[in-house]
Amino acid sequence: MAVVAVLLGWLSPVFYILISLLFGAFLAYCAYITYVHMKYDHIPGPPRQSFLFGHLILFCEMRKKDQIVYDKLIEWAETYGPVYRINLLHKVLIVVTCPEATKEILMSPKFPKDKEIQKSISSMFGERFFGNGLITAVDHDLWYKHRRIMDPAFSRLYLRGLMGTFNERAEKLMERLSEEAENQTEVAFGVELDLLNQSSPFPKAIDTCLLGLQCYSRDLFFQYYPKNRAFIKEVREACRLLRTTGAQWINDRKKATQNGEDVPKDILTQIIKSAGEEENMTKEDEEIMLDNFVTFFIAGQETTANQLAFCIMELERHPEILDKLKQEVDDIIGMKRDISYDDLGNLTYLTQVLKETLRLYSTAPGTNREIPVDMDINGIHIPAGVSAMFFSYVTGRMEKFFKDPLKFDPDRFHPDAPKPYYCYYPFALGPRSCLGINFAQMEAKVVMAKLLQRFDFTLVPGQSFDIRDTGTLRPKGGVFCTIKHRQTQ
Numbered sequence: 001m002a003v004v005a006v007l008l009g010w011l012s013p014v015f016y017i018l019i020s021l022l023f024g025a026f027l028a029y030c031a032y033i034t035y036v037h038m039k040y041d042h043i044p045g046p047p048r049q050s051f052l053f054g055h056l057i058l059f060c061e062m063r064k065k066d067q068i069v070y071d072k073l074i075e076w077a078e079t080y081g082p083v084y085r086i087n088l089l090h091k092v093l094i095v096v097t098c099p100e101a102t103k104e105i106l107m108s109p110k111f112p113k114d115k116e117i118q119k120s121i122s123s124m125f126g127e128r129f130f131g132n133g134l135i136t137a138v139d140h141d142l143w144y145k146h147r148r149i150m151d152p153a154f155s156r157l158y159l160r161g162l163m164g165t166f167n168e169r170a171e172k173l174m175e176r177l178s179e180e181a182e183n184q185t186e187v188a189f190g191v192e193l194d195l196l197n198q199s200s201p202f203p204k205a206i207d208t209c210l211l212g213l214q215c216y217s218r219d220l221f222f223q224y225y226p227k228n229r230a231f232i233k234e235v236r237e238a239c240r241l242l243r244t245t246g247a248q249w250i251n252d253r254k255k256a257t258q259n260g261e262d263v264p265k266d267i268l269t270q271i272i273k274s275a276g277e278e279e280n281m282t283k284e285d286e287e288i289m290l291d292n293f294v295t296f297f298i299a300g301q302e303t304t305a306n307q308l309a310f311c312i313m314e315l316e317r318h319p320e321i322l323d324k325l326k327q328e329v330d331d332i333i334g335m336k337r338d339i340s341y342d343d344l345g346n347l348t349y350l351t352q353v354l355k356e357t358l359r360l361y362s363t364a365p366g367t368n369r370e371i372p373v374d375m376d377i378n379g380i381h382i383p384a385g386v387s388a389m390f391f392s393y394v395t396g397r398m399e400k401f402f403k404d405p406l407k408f409d410p411d412r413f414h415p416d417a418p419k420p421y422y423c424y425y426p427f428a429l430g431p432r433s434c435l436g437i438n439f440a441q442m443e444a445k446v447v448m449a450k451l452l453q454r455f456d457f458t459l460v461p462g463q464s465f466d467i468r469d470t471g472t473l474r475p476k477g478g479v480f481c482t483i484k485h486r487q488t489q
């Protein structure tokens, strides 16, 4: 008893000091938030619900209800104008819908990506994930070195030579769908990531990483709940599997090239070739190549698959557009099995339909930049230090930029129609725009053209047309169709 009394007597001053320190830190943090408010509150913006949390609580509530935060951002853009402020704890974000400022900031290399935002996805549950790869890299020189290595493999010229592979992969998918058509089973687009090979651990690892990324980026405390431990372990293993597989593929190919073996002329060979031409490839550079490998599999697959799913969903709602599209495919592709690069260029209406799909459903909804110097946007003074957010989803759905914005109308992208002015950028803009834009759109066109050539699909009754935000956007619950071989064939 006496020992406990002595201990308590000794501990209580420690306890009081600790509480005083914590309280002092809290007061200092509050003072900092007050300073931040004073510095940036002249920028218009919605009222904060909380001094401390700013607008964070509203976003958390919306996410819990599975609502789309970007819809709120559209409402605010309409109320507060082309640049408005959002507070998240001590952080200030501005949402920019002003086309001139969008052009000035996104087209310039002087506005780096936001360090804090990028850091949040560079690792996941302590495991290196996007790392210092192209999406997350903040340092311009390092980013540029790797973009230089990757660019040739994703150029139109190079991809043109891969039409055979695009056709082959799409053909495998058609064979799978053909079986489904014969068995009259339902097909879910936007749910299964790889319809071709779910038994292999690799696609499963991609799925697990995507799910992990959602949990990790949405809930700050997710990793601290004991009930999530098993799942977190699975996610970390999946991250490692993607990296080790990448390392294996790169090493095997490097060895084969060095041994003078016949290697496939594909993206991997091209990347290894351009990396070999770079001077000073360090150990960290090798790691960054793996970061990019992970990025391609995660960011690339997901966004394109979801674009296709949204496209099918909208076509089913618009039979007249579907008929016109089928007519175009019949005229240009006919019964041909292999689609050529020139065919893709001639499928102009399909291009319009895919562009319109990304206007309404910008599967990667936006990008961010740091504002490192004071500047004016639309007559409003923006002090340095904020993070600027740009959402193609937001501008794409604003009446100001697109008349009757919720109407799915591919004619907005008719070759003779005026081009949208810095209000449509589903692949971002400028030097940090999507590396995979050509790849993604070639893939989407080949798959869509073959689908339209061979199948009639009908949505299963009760299909939801809602969107689910999982970091990227996807149709809520997937797009369920029954498919049949086309009657005309």
Ligand code: HEM
Residues within 6 Å of the ligand: 134, 135, 147, 295, 296, 299, 300, 301, 303, 304, 307, 358, 362, 363, 364, 365, 366, 367, 368, 425, 426, 427, 428, 431, 432, 433, 434, 435, 436, 437, 439, 440
């Ligand atoms: C419909 C499909 C796709 C869409 C809508 C899309 C959209 C985007 C967007 C908006 C960004 C900018 C992200 C940011 O600033 O944080 C981006 C960047 C990027 N995307 Fe895509 N993407 C698609 C497909 C692909 C594919 C297929 C690949 C690769 C195979 C790819 C690789 C990348 C890379 C590496 C970057 C970073 C570029 C850089 O900063 O240098 N994307 N993409």
